[in-house]
Amino acid sequence: MESNQDALCGGCSHQPPTEHARDGIGRRTFLAQTALLAAGAVLAACAAGDATDPGTTVDSTSGIKVSDFPALASVGGIALVNVSGNPLAIVRTGDASFVTLSRICPHQGNTINPNGSGFLCPGHGARFSATGQWQGGERTSNMRSYATSYDAAAGTITIG
Numbered sequence: 001m002e003s004n005q006d007a008l009c010g011g012c013s014h015q016p017p018t019e020h021a022r023d024g025i026g027r028r029t030f031l032a033q034t035a036l037l038a039a040g041a042v043l044a045a046c047a048a049g050d051a052t053d054p055g056t057t058v059d060s061t062s063g064i065k066v067s068d069f070p071a072l073a074s075v076g077g078i079a080l081v082n083v084s085g086n087p088l089a090i091v092r093t094g095d096a097s098f099v100t101l102s103r104i105c106p107h108q109g110n111t112i113n114p115n116g117s118g119f120l121c122p123g124h125g126a127r128f129s130a131t132g133q134w135q136g137g138e139r140t141s142n143m144r145s146y147a148t149s150y151d152a153a154a155g156t157i158t159i160g
């Protein structure tokens with residue numbers, strides 16, 4: 001019995017496993033491992049945040065072909081475009097509806113990235129919905145949006 005106890009407890013005098021949990025040894029080990037996992041998640045998030053896609057350059061805010069952006073084939077799809085150096089995100093919000101959002105963060109101007117079904121600013125962590133509504137993280141206003149019309153016959157979008 002004693003030797004079995006030593007093997008489970010690493011040679012200490014505690015009764016496994018309840019005394020370890022009660023005196024916090026198990027908890028400390030758990031917290032240390034959790035901290036390492038959290039640090040890894042933060043590094044992964046930073047790496048993802050650094051990879052800012054400038055978007056596909058388009059020459060004009062009118063006549064943008066939806067078919068040029070496979071992501072816009074389905075509702076909820078997000079296409080990143082760049083018009084005259086302005087990073088924008090076009091979001092398909094319905095079968096015949098789109099919204100265009102400025103990716104310049106209203107907080108301090110970092111470039112906002114798509115994240116899941118919405119957006120995340122790598123600057124200070126502001127989160128936005130797919131339609132640019134502020135949802136959490138650093139408190140700021142909503143993403144700036146631009147009226148976006150869709151010509152179904154031509155399959156094109158016009159911003160503004």
Ligand code: FES
Binds near residue numbers: 107110123124
């Ligand atoms: S610049 Fe976007 S959250 Fe601060």
